[in-house]
Amino acid sequence: MAKGNQKKIRGNPLRHSLLEHYQPIDGVVDEMVDAAGNPRPVWKNFIDALEELGPEKLGQRFARADQYLRDAGVYYRVYDKAGANEREWPLAHVPLLIEDKEWAEISAGLIQRADLFEEIVADIYGPNRLIEKGILPAGLIAASPEYLRPVVGTVPASGHFLHFCAFELGRGPDGSWWVLGDRTQAPSGAGFALENRVATTRALSDIYGEMHVHRLAGFFRRFRDALIGMAKENDGRVAILTPGPLNETYYEHAYIARYLGIMLLEGEDLTVSGGKLMVRTVSGLMPISMLWRRLDAAFADPLELRPDSQIGTPGLVEAIRQGAVSTVNALGSGLMETRALLAFLPKISRELRGEELLLPSVATWWCGQDSERRHVLANLDRMVVGPALSTRLAFEDDDQTRLGSALTADERAALIARIESDSGGFVGQEAVTLSTTPVYVGGWLEPRPASLRVYLARTSEGWTVMPGGFARVGLSLDPTAIAMQRGGQAADVWVVSDRPVERETLLPQEHDSFARTMPGSLPSRAAENLTWLGRYIERSEDTVRILRAYHVRLAETSDPDMPLLADVRDYLEPFGIDLEAAIPPALIGTLDSAVYSAGQIRDRFSPDGWLALKDLSKTIHQFATTVAPGDDATRAMTVMLRKLAGFSGLLHENMYRFTGWRFLEIGRRIERGIQIARTLARLTRSGATDGSLDMMLEIGDSVMTHRRQYPVRAGRRTVIDLLALDPLNPRSILFQLERLKAEIGLLPSVGPEGHMSVAAKEILQLNTAIAVMEPSEMSAEVLDDLATEIGNLYNSLAKAYFG
Numbered sequence: 001m002a003k004g005n006q007k008k009i010r011g012n013p014l015r016h017s018l019l020e021h022y023q024p025i026d027g028v029v030d031e032m033v034d035a036a037g038n039p040r041p042v043w044k045n046f047i048d049a050l051e052e053l054g055p056e057k058l059g060q061r062f063a064r065a066d067q068y069l070r071d072a073g074v075y076y077r078v079y080d081k082a083g084a085n086e087r088e089w090p091l092a093h094v095p096l097l098i099e100d101k102e103w104a105e106i107s108a109g110l111i112q113r114a115d116l117f118e119e120i121v122a123d124i125y126g127p128n129r130l131i132e133k134g135i136l137p138a139g140l141i142a143a144s145p146e147y148l149r150p151v152v153g154t155v156p157a158s159g160h161f162l163h164f165c166a167f168e169l170g171r172g173p174d175g176s177w178w179v180l181g182d183r184t185q186a187p188s189g190a191g192f193a194l195e196n197r198v199a200t201t202r203a204l205s206d207i208y209g210e211m212h213v214h215r216l217a218g219f220f221r222r223f224r225d226a227l228i229g230m231a232k233e234n235d236g237r238v239a240i241l242t243p244g245p246l247n248e249t250y251y252e253h254a255y256i257a258r259y260l261g262i263m264l265l266e267g268e269d270l271t272v273s274g275g276k277l278m279v280r281t282v283s284g285l286m287p288i289s290m291l292w293r294r295l296d297a298a299f300a301d302p303l304e305l306r307p308d309s310q311i312g313t314p315g316l317v318e319a320i321r322q323g324a325v326s327t328v329n330a331l332g333s334g335l336m337e338t339r340a341l342l343a344f345l346p347k348i349s350r351e352l353r354g355e356e357l358l359l360p361s362v363a364t365w366w367c368g369q370d371s372e373r374r375h376v377l378a379n380l381d382r383m384v385v386g387p388a389l390s391t392r393l394a395f396e397d398d399d400q401t402r403l404g405s406a407l408t409a410d411e412r413a414a415l416i417a418r419i420e421s422d423s424g425g426f427v428g429q430e431a432v433t434l435s436t437t438p439v440y441v442g443g444w445l446e447p448r449p450a451s452l453r454v455y456l457a458r459t460s461e462g463w464t465v466m467p468g469g470f471a472r473v474g475l476s477l478d479p480t481a482i483a484m485q486r487g488g489q490a491a492d493v494w495v496v497s498d499r500p501v502e503r504e505t506l507l508p509q510e511h512d513s514f515a516r517t518m519p520g521s522l523p524s525r526a527a528e529n530l531t532w533l534g535r536y537i538e539r540s541e542d543t544v545r546i547l548r549a550y551h552v553r554l555a556e557t558s559d560p561d562m563p564l565l566a567d568v569r570d571y572l573e574p575f576g577i578d579l580e581a582a583i584p585p586a587l588i589g590t591l592d593s594a595v596y597s598a599g600q601i602r603d604r605f606s607p608d609g610w611l612a613l614k615d616l617s618k619t620i621h622q623f624a625t626t627v628a629p630g631d632d633a634t635r636a637m638t639v640m641l642r643k644l645a646g647f648s649g650l651l652h653e654n655m656y657r658f659t660g661w662r663f664l665e666i667g668r669r670i671e672r673g674i675q676i677a678r679t680l681a682r683l684t685r686s687g688a689t690d691g692s693l694d695m696m697l698e699i700g701d702s703v704m705t706h707r708r709q710y711p712v713r714a715g716r717r718t719v720i721d722l723l724a725l726d727p728l729n730p731r732s733i734l735f736q737l738e739r740l741k742a743e744i745g746l747l748p749s750v751g752p753e754g755h756m757s758v759a760a761k762e763i764l765q766l767n768t769a770i771a772v773m774e775p776s777e778m779s780a781e782v783l784d785d786l787a788t789e790i791g792n793l794y795n796s797l798a799k800a801y802f803g
Contacts, residue, residue, distance in 0.1 A: 018050055018445045022438065025477070029175050029435040030447055031096060042099045042496050049207040055443045062093040062440060065203035072607045073614060074195050074255075077248040089192065091199055092489035096437050096450060096471040100214065100497045106169070106177055106454065107465040109359030114165050114456050114463050116345070117184060117336050119352050121161040125152050125332055135351055137368060139424060140340055144389050146185070148297060148332040150304040150317050157289075158230050158326035160458060161333050164223070164292070166190075166469075168393055169452040170362070171435035179342075179361045180432065180451060181393040185334030186294045190455050191252035193470040194220075194259065196492040212497040214467035218504030222464050223457035224260045227290050230326065236289025237521070239263040239279060241270075241327075243295040243311045245599050253294050254602030259506070262292070264603035267300075269523045272315030277325040280524040282659060282801045283748040289325050297331040305331075340366045340388035340427045362432065368424035376428030377416060380404035383428040385415060393432075393451075403431060437491070439473055448474045452493065468493040522659040528802040529600045530660050531794070534667025536594035540616075541644045542675040543577060543587050545699045548637035550579060552698075553691070555631040563689040571682045582633040583624040591620050604660055612647040619643060662743045666797065669743070673736035673790040676700060680723055680733075681783035684716050693719050700731045717775040724778055725770070733786065737767040740793065750800045759796040766790070 024030040024037070032043045039047050050058060066088075074089040098106075123130050124147070130136040141147050166187035168180040197216055201208045231238045242253040244266050257264035263279065270288065271278050278285035293300060299309040301316040319325050335341075342364035349357050365372040366388060376383055386392075386401030402415055419426050436447035450473045455466040471491040550568050554560060569579045576586045595617050598605055620640065627636045648668075655661045679699055683692040693714045697703045700723045709726075710718045724733045741763045750757050756764070766789055 017055075018047065021444045022446065024447055025436060027173060028433060029171050029173060031098075031171070031435055031437040031450070032445075032447075042097050046097060046207065046211065049204075049210070058440070059443070061203040065091060065093060065199040068199050068202045069195065071611050072195065072198075073251070073610050074192075074199075075251050076192075077246070077250070089195065090489045091196060092448075092471070092473040092491035093200065093203060093440050094438050094445065095200055095204075095492040095494045096452070096473075097494050097496055100467075100495050103214075103467065103495045106359070109177075109357070110167050110454060110456055110465060111463045112353075112355065112358050113167065113179065113182075114162060116349055116353060116357075117165070117182070118160060118162050120348060121184075121330070121333050121336060123352075124335065125154065125161070130348060130351070133351070135347055136341075136344055137366075137424075140338075140366070140368065140388065141335070143424070144335055144338055145298065146332065146335040146338060146389075146391075148305065150301075151320065151330070151332045154321050156320070156326050156330045157234060157323040161330040163226075163328040163458040164190075165329070165456045167454050167456075169359070169454060170432060171452075173433055177359055177452075179359050181339075181391075182337055183453075184329055184336040185296055185391070186329070187455065188249040188252060188294070189453055189470060190220075190466070191255040191259070192249075192490060193453075193455070193466065193468060193492070195255065196470050196490055197468065200492040208494075211494065212499060212501050214495040214497065214501050215504045216466060216468055217506050218502070219455070219457065219464055219466040220260060221504065221506050222459045224262070224506075226457070226459040227262070227292065227328070229460065231288075231290040234289035234324075234326075236277075236287040236325070237263065237279070238290040238292070239265045239288050241265055241267070241291050241293040241295060241300075243267075243299070245602075247294075249294075251602065254605075257603035263521065263523060265523060266525065267295075267309075267311045267313045269525050270313040270316070272313065272319050275319060275322040275324055277313070277316065277319045282522050282524055282527050282663075284750075286521060287324075290328065291325055292328040297334055300327075300331060334391070337391035338388070339364065339386065339390045339392070339429070340368075342429075343372070343427065363430040365428045366424075367419055367426040367428065372428075373419065373423050376426075377419065379428075380407075380412065380416070382431055384431050385419070385426055385428050388425055388427045405431070436477075437471065437473060439489070439491075447477075448489075449477065450474070450491070467495040522663075524802050526601050526604060526660065527663045528798070529597045530604070530663040531667035531670075531797070531802075533594055533597040533601075534664040534669075535671040535794075536590050536597060537644065537648065538668045538671035539675065540587065540590045540594065541641065541648075542672070542679070542699075543584075543590065544637050544640045544644065545701070546572065546679070547579075547584070547587070548634055548641070549695050549698045551582070551630055551633040551637065553695075554629060555634055558630070560629075564691045564695065567682075567689050567692070568695075571679075581624075582627045582629045583620065583636070585624075588620055588624060591617050606650075606654065608654070609647070609650050612643070612650055616640070616643050616647060659748065662746060663801075666740060666743050667794075669736045669739045670790055670794055672731070673733050673740070674787045676723060676731065676733050676736070677783045677787035677790065680720065680778075681780040681787070684719055684783075685780035696723065702729060702731055705729060720775040720778050724783070725773065725775060727771075733790075734767075734770055736790075737763065737770055741767045744793075744797070747801070757796075757800055759793055759800060762789075762793055762796055766793075 024033060032039060034040055053061065069089050069091060075086045076089060078085055078087050124141060131138045131141065162184060164187060166183035166189065169177050170180045172178050194216060227238045240253060240257045240262055242250060242264055244250065254264055265279060269279055271280060273285060277288045277291065279288050295311060298306045300312045301314060302309040302312050303314045304317040317331065320327065320331065342361040343366045345361055346357055349355050365376050367373040367376055376385065381404045383404045384401060385404060407415060434449040434451060437450040438445040439448045450471045452469060452471050454469040456463050471493055473489045473491050475488060546568065550565060553565060572579060577584045595613055598610065598613055623636045627633050651664065680696060683696040693716065696719055697706050697714060702722055706714060706718065706722055709722060712718065722729055723731060726732045727734050727738055729735055744760050744763050
């Protein structure tokens with residue numbers, strides 16, 4: 001960032017108290033104010049509106065945006081010396097405003113650049129005329145890890161190598177925009193741009209509504225429709241391929257999949273069969289013909305690319321060669337992100353298109369050429385020097401990139417020696433001076449350096465540009481501190497028109513045709529995670545009910561050694577539940593497992609459901625350090641039951657009765673059947689301690705029902721009749737079996753047409769056997785065996801649907 005004396009806003013004092021301390025940097029363009037220190041036309045009304053709110057309301061508005069992001073669970077993963085951890089999305093509350101006339105110029109330059117990149121990639125993996133003519137150095141391309149020899153000569157089935165690109169822009173001291181870097185591998189951030197927009201408009205909805213800001217939905221609708229159209233042409237489906245929940249931008253992958261209604265898959269969900277890419281679903285293998293990959297190409301296929309990849313799909317490259325599937329973007333297109341290629345783009349543009357670049361790149365010199373190397377060494381103080389094959393931007397965190405003016409004498413000598421010994425391995429780039437944009441700090445606006453990320457998507461009509469994107473904004477005036485991994489912030493970008501704009505949405509127009517997605521398209525891994533989510537939630541509830549019954553009695557007697565309490569401790573011990581702690585670690589672990597299972601299927605989880613589940617996890621972790629045994633634990637368990645019931649109610653009332661819901665419901669019913677059978681076996685066994693039957697009714701949430709149904713004191717037969725054999729009691733074993741019979745019967749058929757699945761046969765036999773039993777026949781041994789048989793249902797389901 002250029003240094004210099006800071007100046008206060010000149011001109012007539014405006015009533016903008018927000019600008020009172022705003023001090024742009026000499027020699028640096030500011031997005032909000034002009035050289036005279038006055039707000040630019042596109043900003044004036046916006047600043048006036050902020051002023052009308054006043055500091056108190058403005059603070060409340062921005063807090064509302066932050067609360068939305070927390071409630072929605074928006075995060076990104078940071079990798080540092082301490083390892084990987086999740087951080088809340090850092091929203092810079094003040095959007096970056098750009099006039100639509102200027103945006104039209106940016107869009108034209110980026111469309112030209114995207115078309116140029118398409119031609120370059122097609123040439124490198126095809127006829128190689130650029131290398132043949134010496135315009136591109138063969139050694140530079142061959143040395144790049146992004147140059148994938150297995151796909152040389154392969155023409156994408158879609159007809160294009162690039163479908164979705166992003167470009168990092170910065171405004172220079174002369175006021176013009178420059179391209180700082182290109183993203184063609186697996187561009188990230190488009191989903192975060194949407195969340196920035198939602199959060200910002202939550203805070204500033206009235207201001208947003210009055211300004212003519214271009215909407216983002218149309219961009220995504222056109223790209224989604226293009227993907228679906230290409231998939232249908234090849235008789236397949238569209239899917240997004242993610243590296244998985246440990247990826248730094250996994251939240252975005254799930255968000256985009258949910259927003260567009262596209263399957264989110266991991267490498268293990270896919271297989272290549274008969275030369276076609278197939279997804280494993282609960283209805284068997286189904287073809288995928290358009291794959292929007294969000295993992296680096298080298299990891300996509302361990303057979304032909306990186307053999308150590310654990311997140312790819314063996315045979316994917318061959319399926320691409322056969323034309324059975326197209327990837328967005330094509331494997332190998334990440335080559336265009338190589339920093340050294342920026343040095344050759346102007347000449348390539350003239351060669352291939354006879355055009356000068358409308359948006360120039362940041363000045364770059366590849367040290368593999370004698371004159372360029374001499375220029376870099378002669379002007380080292382004005383250069384950023386780094387690896388030629390790096391895909392990072394000059395200002396991003398990179399241990400191997402050095403700012404020449406910041407080097408000591410020894411460091412300078414060492415760098416020069418390295419450049420001279422390995423000239424082709426380095427590039428020099430002009431030191432980046434970024435424009436500044438306002439951020440809200442402590443009631444005032446202050447300038448911070450910013451870069452702009454813009455997204456392009458290919459449709460049937462050509463490239464379309466997202467009217468916005470997002471800005472990366474620094475926490476300080478240091479331009480290297482705008483990268484998200486370094487603690488930078490993200491701001492929404494408003495492209496503002498002087499006339500009303502179209503209010504676009506993802507919804508189809510009245511005349512558009514549509515088709516419902518068939519129920520069988522649920523991936524097997526998603527079905528398995530939904531089943532386990534249901535089981536973990538039900539297991540947690542059962543444990544909480546037992547703990548509450550235990551601590552009620554402990555509070556009443558203050559005697560942990562009374563026979564009933566000792567019996568409960570002995571019963572739970574084999575399951576790893578230690579009642580020495582008011583909140584057993586095993587209960588925390590079960591809820592953490594529920595969160596993990598839900599996290600594997602974030603694209604299928606509503607924000608409300610995710611918020612309720614995270615609240616459950618947060619609550620139990622807080623209780624672990626604050627709750628004491630006895631009455632305190634009793635109240636804590638009541639809170640947990642209420643929150644568990646709220647979460648289950650959300651799922652039951654709001655979740656579409658799709659195949660996924662059935663697996664979730666099956667998991668719940670299997671686990672409840674197991675838990676009730678086991679607990680009944682223990683507390684109704686011959687010789688059970690005094691008070692066991694009353695505790696069983698309490699755990700089974702059936703105390704009032706028992707009083708109404710049986711005009712006698714609780715006895716073993718009445719308790720078993722109510723909690724094992726009553727088909728109307730939602731807590732009874734028979735009720736669980738009836739529900740399981742119904743839901744398993746509605747699952748997609750497996751095996752020969754017209755034949756019942758193994759699981760369907762097992763549940764039918766089990767349900768029939770229990771329905772005709774009498775309470776006197778249900779001994780502890782029979783109940784224990786019943787719990788085992790219900791558990792075996794899961795094994796049969798897993799073999800049929802999760803394999």
